[in-house]
Amino acid sequence: MIDALQARVNLAPRAMRTRRRLVEHPFGAIKAWRDHTHFLTRRLPNVKTEISLHILAYNMKRVMAVLGAKPLIQALRT
Secondary structure: OHHHHHHHHHHOHHHHHHHHHHHHHHHHHHHHHHOOOOOOOOOHHHHHHHHHHHHHHHHHHHHHHHHOHHHHHHHHHO
8 A cells, every 4th residue: 555655656746745735734723723733632533533623623713714703603503
C-alpha cells in the first residue's frame, strides 16, 4: 500500500505540495485556536470525537464570521 502511494506521489510531485498547503490551513488554525498541539483524550475513538467537536466549533465560528450569528441561529432552529 505504501509503495502504491509512493508511486502516485512520484507521478505528480507538485500535487502533494499543493495538497499540503490546502489541507494544512484549517488544521493549523484549529491547533492555534486550541492553543496547544496535543489531544486531551486517549484512545482513537475518543480522539476522533474530540477533533470532531473542535472541527464543528471551528466551522460554526467561520459561519458566524461570514453570515453573522442571527442567520446561523435561524438555520439551527429550522
